[in-house]
Amino acid sequence: MSDEDELVPVDHVPEGAELLKIRNLKIEATAYPPGEPPQDIVIVDGISLTLPKGRVMGLIGESGAGKSTIGLSAMSYGRGGVRLTQGEVLLNGAEIREAKPGALRRLRGKIVTYVAQSAAASFNPARKLMDQVTETTVSARGVARAEAERRAVALFTKLGLPDPETIGNRYPHQVSGGQLQRVMTAMALCPEPELVIFDEPTTALDVTTQIDVLAAIKDAIRDTGVAALYITHDLAVVAQVADDIMVLKAGKTVEVGTTDQIINNPTEQYTRDLVSVRSIDHEEKAPTADPVLRVEHVTARYSGLKRDVLSNVSVALHPGQTLAVVGESGSGKSTLARVITGLLPPSKGRVTFAGRTLSNELAGRSRDDLRELQMIYQMADVAMNPRQTVRRIIGRPLEFYFGLRGRERDARVDALLDEIELGQGFADRYPAELSGGQKQRVCIARALAADPKVIICDEVTSALDPLVADGILKLLLKLQKEEDVAFLFITHDLATVKAIADSIAVMYQGKVVRYGPKSEVLSPPFDDYTDLLLSSVPEMRLGWLEEVIEHRRMESAGH
Amino acid sequence: MRIPPSAAIGLIITVTYFLGAIFADWLAPYSYFEVVGEVWEPSSSEFLLGTDSIGRDLLSRMIYGGRITIFVATAATILAFVTGALLGFTAAVAGGWVDQMLSRLVDLIMSIPALIFALVVLSVMPVTMPVLILVMGLIESTRVFRLSRAVASDIVVMDYVEAARLRGEGAAYVIFKEILPNSLSPLVAEAGLRFIFMVLFISTLSFLGLGVQPPLADWGGIVKENKEGIVYGIPAALYPAVAIATLAISVNLVADWILNRTSSLKGGRG
Numbered sequence: 062m063s064d065e066d067e068l069v070p071v072d073h074v075p076e077g078a079e080l081l082k083i084r085n086l087k088i089e090a091t092a093y094p095p096g097e098p099p100q101d102i103v104i105v106d107g108i109s110l111t112l113p114k115g116r117v118m119g120l121i122g123e124s125g126a127g128k129s130t131i132g133l134s135a136m137s138y139g140r141g142g143v144r145l146t147q148g149e150v151l152l153n154g155a156e157i158r159e160a161k162p163g164a165l166r167r168l169r170g171k172i173v174t175y176v177a178q179s180a181a182a183s184f185n186p187a188r189k190l191m192d193q194v195t196e197t198t199v200s201a202r203g204v205a206r207a208e209a210e211r212r213a214v215a216l217f218t219k220l221g222l223p224d225p226e227t228i229g230n231r232y233p234h235q236v237s238g239g240q241l242q243r244v245m246t247a248m249a250l251c252p253e254p255e256l257v258i259f260d261e262p263t264t265a266l267d268v269t270t271q272i273d274v275l276a277a278i279k280d281a282i283r284d285t286g287v288a289a290l291y292i293t294h295d296l297a298v299v300a301q302v303a304d305d306i307m308v309l310k311a312g313k314t315v316e317v318g319t320t321d322q323i324i325n326n327p328t329e330q331y332t333r334d335l336v337s338v339r340s341i342d343h344e345e346k347a348p349t350a351d352p353v354l355r356v357e358h359v360t361a362r363y364s365g366l367k368r369d370v371l372s373n374v375s376v377a378l379h380p381g382q383t384l385a386v387v388g389e390s391g392s393g394k395s396t397l398a399r400v401i402t403g404l405l406p407p408s409k410g411r412v413t414f415a416g417r418t419l420s421n422e423l424a425g426r427s428r429d430d431l432r433e434l435q436m437i438y439q440m441a442d443v444a445m446n447p448r449q450t451v452r453r454i455i456g457r458p459l460e461f462y463f464g465l466r467g468r469e470r471d472a473r474v475d476a477l478l479d480e481i482e483l484g485q486g487f488a489d490r491y492p493a494e495l496s497g498g499q500k501q502r503v504c505i506a507r508a509l510a511a512d513p514k515v516i517i518c519d520e521v522t523s524a525l526d527p528l529v530a531d532g533i534l535k536l537l538l539k540l541q542k543e544e545d546v547a548f549l550f551i552t553h554d555l556a557t558v559k560a561i562a563d564s565i566a567v568m569y570q571g572k573v574v575r576y577g578p579k580s581e582v583l584s585p586p587f588d589d590y591t592d593l594l595l596s597s598v599p600e601m602r603l604g605w606l607e608e609v610i611e612h613r614r615m616e617s618a619g620h
Numbered sequence: 621m622r623i624p625p626s627a628a629i630g631l632i633i634t635v636t637y638f639l640g641a642i643f644a645d646w647l648a649p650y651s652y653f654e655v656v657g658e659v660w661e662p663s664s665s666e667f668l669l670g671t672d673s674i675g676r677d678l679l680s681r682m683i684y685g686g687r688i689t690i691f692v693a694t695a696a697t698i699l700a701f702v703t704g705a706l707l708g709f710t711a712a713v714a715g716g717w718v719d720q721m722l723s724r725l726v727d728l729i730m731s732i733p734a735l736i737f738a739l740v741v742l743s744v745m746p747v748t749m750p751v752l753i754l755v756m757g758l759i760e761s762t763r764v765f766r767l768s769r770a771v772a773s774d775i776v777v778m779d780y781v782e783a784a785r786l787r788g789e790g791a792a793y794v795i796f797k798e799i800l801p802n803s804l805s806p807l808v809a810e811a812g813l814r815f816i817f818m819v820l821f822i823s824t825l826s827f828l829g830l831g832v833q834p835p836l837a838d839w840g841g842i843v844k845e846n847k848e849g850i851v852y853g854i855p856a857a858l859y860p861a862v863a864i865a866t867l868a869i870s871v872n873l874v875a876d877w878i879l880n881r882t883s884s885l886k887g888g889r890g
Contacts, residue, residue: 402786423785431788444779448801461787511787 191229630873704764812875
């Protein structure tokens with residue numbers, strides 16, 4: 062027992078002292094490719110970082126860069142077979158990489174705590190929030206339950222949760238996603254830890270909600286004086302909370318520096334790419350007299366629902382242009398796409414397409430109606446049959462609509478693959494053999510194969526890393542120029558909208574609150590919701606968060 | 621392509637049984653109905669497995685019995701899968717009242733124990749081979765229906781099925797090109813298991829006297845004919861029992877292996 066006790070670091074080191082020091086950390090895992098002998102793969106290689114007490118370090122990189130793995134190593138934890146094989150992890154000067162389970166148990170939840178990305182998946186749905194928030198405080202810290210609850214209520218107040226005195230009596234499903242994320246932050250701060258690991262705490266939230274959670278986290282970090290590792294793929298977000306930033310790529314450090322230096326003065330090319338992402342120049346096209354797609358006074362609801370999901374929505378899409386439909390989750394954006402495609406017949410209103418009125422129901426539409434209106438989905442993974450090769454996925458619309466067979470079809474598939482910048486070598490791959498960005502490109506090719514007039518893009522870049530998403534947006538713009546196809550672009554990301562839209566429809570609670578050409582929609586005077594939405598898009602500069610919180614007119618709904 | 625040892629063993633035994641069934645006419649030393657020796661003779665060079673309760677060559681009866689067992693079980697399994705999977709997929713794709721009707725009908729049939737249901741039906745119908753296959757196949761198809769409907773309901777909500785519908789594809793394309801390839805793994809695993817249940821089903825029916833009728837006999841029937849011998853230490857009833865058990869295990873070993881290969885999403889290449 063005594064040797065284990067030595068490993069538990071002393072509590073409450075003075076401000077500015079070195080709290081976490083990672084030296085030359087190497088993290089490996091064993092992969093089991095089918096039909097081959099197991100292989101050891103290196104996930105993180107030679108990472109070193111120093112985190113003094115009271116400072117926040119941002120870890121940033123694309124998916125697979127090893128951000129979360131490094132974050133978890135700060136409490137000497139490897140997820141699912143991941144091993145910390147070399148190097149040192151020093152917490153308050155004590156080496157914890159090879160510490161015994163007992164010592165680690167006392168460390169976690171007491172000295173180091175963790176905030177996960179998906180709060181909804183991390184809470185036990187069967188227990189009240191207060192029980193879960195105070196659990197480790199009572200068990201690891203030995204604090205009396207009443208005292209722990211008092212602390213929790215204080216944290217709820219600090220984090221701006223409604224009814225801080227009673228919210229702890231609710232169950233996880235009785236609070237919104239943004240609130241749950243803040244409750245989780247309270248859970249992490251309640252034991253008064255020395256170090257908190259934030260693992261993409263705002264990534265799953267709407268921009269308008271993200272800003273509140275971000276501000277709450279930032280205040281809480283400042284007031285409690287803990288050190289924090291803040292993991293995210295969004296540089297603009299981390300710029301608001303972190304003092305220092307470490308840029309990671311494929312398990313290696315690209316660049317480390319103060320936030321100011323990384324944002325304003327990056328030295329590495331990769332960091333520069335990250336900083337300048339979404340700086341696509343797109344010249345707005347003027348509306349034409351004859352829109353290709355017109356949605357007129359559409360009202361719709363799902364069966365069994367008591368309220369309308371869309372009410373009196375009217376928008377128009379001009380040939381060869383992009384209409385962006387923006388709004389937070391639940392605003393009815395995707396429902397609009399379902400009405401246009403015929404998957405959800407509207408209760409009122411109609412959709413006209415290329416001069417003809419479309420049947421409300423999918424079954425009533427002609428093959429040409431279907432061909433000329435294509436759709437690209439958010440999750441490219443599930444939008445392609447995993448049992449079909451790329452050739453079959455892209456070739457099917459060619460067969461189905463144009464009757465192309467054999468060599469003729471294959472030649473067209475190859476041409477389409479060239480068009481989406483993938484090359485012909487991809488034709489015989491299965492979707493599982495493609496990366497996220499490549500999958501989305503294949504979905505784009507499948508839509509293009511039908512030679513459509515309009516493509517509905519439903520959050521096509523939301524699931525992708527910023528740089529990859531940038532590539533997809535550029536590709537879409539290029540294709541629009543070449544093929545003269547119109548896009549109905551559904552997104553919650555205003556940066557994307559600014560990059561590619563010609564006109565914009567802002568949706569809020571099933572209604573279009575603002576609609577017009579991009580330059581008009583994005584110039585003042587704004588209505589309150591558009592103002593909130595616009596000001597919530599994180600900007601890549603220091604001090605942005607404080608400015609916004611001070612100036613905005615409307616509180617976000619707190620979803 | 622590497623075959624794991626367990627699958628290789630399963631494959632060898634299964635293939636041996638199937639070859640024995642196919643080439644029974646050439647392999648069997650005697651005919652299956654001819655009395656060639658004394659009652660329950662021990663095994664000898666003349667009768668490799670000895671003789672049965674009325675002096676017929678047991679090896680020949682085992683080979684012909686295997687042919688009947690395997691043929692009936694295979695035919696009934698195919699029937700069960702074709703009807704069960706097709707109806708299950710249709711129910712999942714169509715939804716609404718089609719799904720309700722089919723599902724409730726299946727629930728109704730499944731609420732009656734399969735063996736009792738089969739015994740009742742067979743006691744009023746003429747017990748011929750086609751009737752046997754039909755009854756067994758249709759009863760077991762309810763199990764296949766449940767499985768394929770459950771699997772297909774998870775698949776029809778996927779975006780790629782929605783994409784196919786938006787393209788204007790008909791129900792047949794959705795069922796055969798989108799759903800079937802993606803539900804093959806659980807179905808293949810189920811097929812192995814169902815085949816074994818069919819072997820046991822036909823053996824049970826024959827043992828109870830409502831299956832294959834004399835002088836023809838499947839393995840279950842041979843157990844029935846020779847069961848009295850066990851009391852006198854005659855192993856004649858054990859040979860068909862061992863045959864049923866080994867066939868059951870080896871078919872499952874093969875099914876497991878096929879399942880592993882078909883669940884790869886990279887075309888089994890690697």
